[in-house]
Each structure stands twice: as C-alpha cells, then as structure tokens.
Amino acid sequence: QVQLVESGGGLVQPGGSLRLSCAASGFAFSYYGMRWCRQAPGKERELVAHISNIGGSTMYADSVKGRFIISRDNAKNTVYLQMNSLKTEDTGVYYCYVPTFNSWGQGTQVTVSS
Secondary structure (H helix, E strand, C coil): CCCEECCCCEEECCCCCEEEEEECCCCCHHHEEEEEEEEEECCCCEEEEEEEEEEEEEECCCCCCEEEEEEECCCCCEEEEEECCCCCHHHHHEEEEHHCCEEEECEEEEEEEE
16 A cells, blocks of 8 residues: 655754655555645645656745755655755644545654744
8 A cells, every 4th residue: 555654854943954755655656746745733734845756847835935845766766855944934744645646644743943
C-alpha cells in the first residue's frame, strides 16, 4: 500500500531554513505528481507546493513563493521541500500528499519561533 514518511521538521528561528523529506513507497513514484501541504493551529490544511512526476513543473502557494523550493529524486523515491526565510506564520504540521491515491503521510511539525 501507499506509504509516505516525512522527516526534517523541528524548531527554527525566524529567517532560518529547514529541509523536509518525504520517502514514498508502495507505488510507482516517478509516475505521479506530489504535493506538500500544511496545517497551522486552528486553520484548515492548505496546499504549499506541487511538483509534476518528472519534476518539470512546479507550483507554489503565494505565501511561500520565492522562499520554498519543492524538488524530487525519483531514483530515491523522495520528494523534498527546502524552506528558506522562514516566518512565524509558517508554523504548522507539514504533510506529504499524493493526489492520485489521496494518500497522506503522518506529518512533521515545523515551529518557527524566537
């Protein structure tokens, strides 16, 4: 079955950086687009970034454009989210998501605080 395992979250000061990873298994990873989504406390889950199956196309939420970069390594069945210039409003649980199978990872907590 589809499994998505996120890692790389933690506590970081405003202006800092983190790199999230999502290891995928149970499906032909290179054939499918992948997404990162997040859920802040008291808010609904929102799309952060999307990457196409071979990585040629990406899209970002306006709130993270120019600061976050989504990428993938199909040889490692892994999708990444490089987060730079982090702000307190980036705090939340970050989830890996594969739309075709409507499958989610367990999430990784990102806290941006001084």
